[in-house]
Amino acid sequence: MQIDLVFGIVVLIVSIVLHEVAHGYMANWLGDPTARLAGRLTLNPLSHIDPVGSVLLPGLLLLTHAPILIGYAKPVPYNPYNLRGRYGEGLVAFAGPGTNILLALIFGLLIRFSGAQLGPDLVAAFSIIAYVNLLLALFNLIPVPPLDGSKVLSAVLSALSPAVSRAYDTFRINFERLGILSGTLLILVFFYFLAPYFSVLLFSLLSLLTGTAL
Numbered sequence: 001m002q003i004d005l006v007f008g009i010v011v012l013i014v015s016i017v018l019h020e021v022a023h024g025y026m027a028n029w030l031g032d033p034t035a036r037l038a039g040r041l042t043l044n045p046l047s048h049i050d051p052v053g054s055v056l057l058p059g060l061l062l063l064t065h066a067p068i069l070i071g072y073a074k075p076v077p078y079n080p081y082n083l084r085g086r087y088g089e090g091l092v093a094f095a096g097p098g099t100n101i102l103l104a105l106i107f108g109l110l111i112r113f114s115g116a117q118l119g120p121d122l123v124a125a126f127s128i129i130a131y132v133n134l135l136l137a138l139f140n141l142i143p144v145p146p147l148d149g150s151k152v153l154s155a156v157l158s159a160l161s162p163a164v165s166r167a168y169d170t171f172r173i174n175f176e177r178l179g180i181l182s183g184t185l186l187i188l189v190f191f192y193f194l195a196p197y198f199s200v201l202l203f204s205l206l207s208l209l210t211g212t213a214l
Helices: 002-029 051-063 088-118 120-140 148-160 162-176 180-210
Strands: none
Touching: 002 051, 002 088, 002 120, 088 120, 088 148, 088 180, 120 180, 148 162
């Protein structure tokens, strides 16, 4: 159990780093070199770890036996005005959770189609990797600032209804101006009101992906 916990924390840190690096690479590909020039296109976790989001928050969740372990890294900087295309900011936002979805699919499908050949230890390890990445993807796609889902939704709305998109962007920008308070409010609402429903969705999707009851 202790080994699983340590492995889960390592997977969480690595997955968060990959999530952030994906944002930077997408921004760089779309014409904005900000992340590259800031030295954030690296897999070195020391360049991405946030003392609160990567250490304090996960630690508190562990100590309080929270139903879900979550964390975050320092956001990768980018300049939306340098991005090519109408949906550049939405693509940069989706790159992070999209990477987590890809990792969850790879390791989840390995369990589904090769579980018998992998053995129980690898199945357990792959289950943790799939779980952590699916958790990060779903959480970050919640369409509430400052999460990635808010920018993804903004891009979708701009294609469907520019007027609704402008109204939503006004809300998003004003909410993000609250800074750390907006993130704190989101975390409190999530863990006190939404976590039980989120857990049901998470484990249902994970079981569907792996073909096993986890």
